[in-house]
Amino acid sequence: MKNSILAIAAMAVTSILFTGCERHHHGENGSLNVEFEHLWGMNQLPFSIGTQYVHPMTGDTMTFTTLKYYISNVELTKEDGTVQFVPNSYYLVDASNPLSALLSFDSIPSGHYTGISFLVGVDSTRNVSGAQTGALDPANDMFWSWNSGYVFIKAEGTSPQSTMPNAIFKFHIGGFQGVNSGLNRVSMSFGGGMAAVQEVASPVVHLAVNPAMLWCANGVCFPGLAQVSHLMMPNAATAQRAKAFSEGFSFEHLHN
Amino acid sequence: MCILTACTPDARVDYQALVDIPQPDSFPERAPWSVNVHPMVGTVALGQKLFSDRSLSSDGTVSCGNCHRQEVAFSDAPEKRSTGVNGRTGGRNTPPVQNLAWMPSFMWDGGINHLEVMPIAPFVNEVEHNISLKEVVRSVRRSDYRRDFKRAFGDTSITAPRIIVALAHFMMTKVSSQSPIDSFYRRERLLSNAERTGRVLFNEQCGSCHSGALLSDFTYKSHPGSRVGSDVGRFLVSQVPSDSFQFKTPSLRNWKYTAPYGHAGQWATLEEVLQDWHTQGEYLTADEKASLLQFLSLFNDSEFITL
């Protein structure tokens, strides 16, 4: 009993020391926020779940019920060209939940940042390492139960063009290995601007995401919903769509 | 050194103590996924409780233990197809849960790459437990589990990753290594003449796939008689055309308890397996079949099904 009281006392002292320490070092770190805005097609219509859109290229009419994707392994480029890796950066962006679209990188060194790079998806290590937590918790319904690996991009909804029962479409896109890998790294600069991370200031970078890119990228279109409305495992078609989706990220603006 | 636990009534049990997974000399190296998986007294006990919890299913009747019963080496013998929720039956035969630490991938098609993510499949499968992981977590939170989680993980937080980790830890401790052949490997027993003949024959005809002390190299192959129905096996997960109708080579350990055999339970007896081998592959005399059976009988571990 005596021992345990001593131990608790010791822990209390240590924790006081630690917080004291942190306060001193605070000036060196700050945070940077990135907000994803979903904008549909070249006309950049505000995108939301449950709203009907017409695809500008395929002409298909569709209403999303789900749009979720992983962003991971974030790297920030500093003004001097050095790269700051954001440790343990795994985020599940859910278009139906604005909070999930606001990523906050805390405790990164103060400084001027000129660009960002990230994976759309989850690195291969986390796909083969068993139970994961946080954004990667399999209860988030983004893990293939029968063919281990994360669904990187989940797009579901309805379309009169679909030939599936109840006119649904379901794209579960992923794959972390081999020729059909759906893993892509997106890199972009902040359009010549700089995000000034300081202890007292957390800049916000706005990035646009265009879900219509699941059907067309760089002027090349994939089959419309009348032909393909169901993609449920990694294959050549999902690899193409994953690449196209990753090309739909662009820098919008930033404010310091 | 457990200062804080010393104040609780369970002071004598160290729930954080590692549970030893034996490594018999005759066994191969453990599977790579298992290297960082360390079952502990608390997590194994929790896993065992979850394994037999029927409330973790959509109709409240199905637990892992329904289909993986210890008295038949954690298989579902004599069922060809197991029954899940609402009397629904699945398409494949239930394999035994044994020696999983040496298995590089799970399921007949090897689609699952780590034991910790293994339980997700039966939970969400609509003919097995038919329950989402979120519902599993909710159900466990409603039940009497707080103390088990505290012992296993140090606090009472109940999450999906913890649930599947505990199930994996429990399953990993199911090691079958006390069969007569294991006594032979330990030089505690000799083989009879018929067993020796069977061994030579087995190594010649079967040993290229059913290799080593676990009787499997866990690669995807097929047999005379293993092409039944439309289940294309490994192709389902690999999409490689040459993987069509290939299945993970099963360990034949404890076959005495696990009939019927094959991914679809297509063989009722070992004799039927040998008969297909004999008529569609290599010729086997009656004596050869008998000696093969005698040799294979050495791989049945009666301790495993009772302990």
Ligand SMILES: [Cu+2]
């Ligand atoms: Cu703004």
